[in-house]
Amino acid sequence: MKETRPSSGTGWIWLVGIVVAVGVFCGVAAIVPGPRCSDGTSSDAIGRRGACSYHRGVTSGQAFLGVPAGLFAGMGTIALLEAMLARAAARREKEVEQLWDQARASSATTKVAAPRRAGEELEGYLRRAMLAGGLIAFLHQEEDGTGWRERTVRPRWLQMSEVAGESTYCLVGDCTVDGRRVFALSRIDQVRSVSPAPAG
Known part of the structure; x- marks a missing residue:
């Protein structure tokens, strides 16, 4: 993919x-x-x-x-x-x-992913965020050359995918802007946990 x-x-x-x-x-x-x-x-x-x-x-x-x-x-x-x-x-x-x-309606039962530890590898932090079921935000370098954009995502799983003609490790998540999509880990920066927006 x-x-x-x-x-x-x-x-x-x-x-x-x-x-x-x-x-x-x-x-x-x-x-x-x-x-x-x-x-x-x-x-x-x-x-x-x-x-x-x-x-x-x-x-x-x-x-x-x-x-x-x-x-x-x-x-x-x-x-x-x-x-x-x-x-x-x-x-x-x-x-x-x-x-x-x-997702916002069920935010009362949604855990917030713990902050990323100093020196923690990105893959390990994403796995913790997935287990917590929380939301994360990060800067993502778009493949179309439009630069870095902030994305808020509920991480789902990690997989190998083809990006720019090369196979690389990627995060699959539900983005507030694009819906479910794939993000190459090599294009992700400044990852942090965020709290779900209040319902209504």
Whole structure:
């Protein structure tokens, strides 16, 4: 399992919109009348110099109708995909909030992890925090290069996972921001115990 966070980029959405727009344009252009002589007759010479010289010249046809149709389809696709992603993110955020509401509701029976002892190895301290069932906070260096961010987590277990293409020891925990995710121990610093937030 690789340590990742849901991407907030929307570049792929625009790419899909462009593909849909081009596809609709090509479809419309294939259906509507194309270039022909001004008097309505067709000619195999269209595209070469002097074509339709005896038929009042060449008209451009109606392929231009594909431009507004393609733009409408492309922008509509982008708007639809963005709305779907927004609804999915809202559902995920609501699920995380519900999980932490349940955790806060049971805070009366939740133990607080003891402070980290001087010189204590991180792995050993995390195991004590897991046994206590308490919350911990730490600084985590994000893999996407956005720097260090503080995370509050209920630690669950330790496991080997792939991070940045390398296998490393990681903490799996329920984060107040991201839900359940994986944190590489090598990217964790300034670990401390925290008390559960009061209910309500």
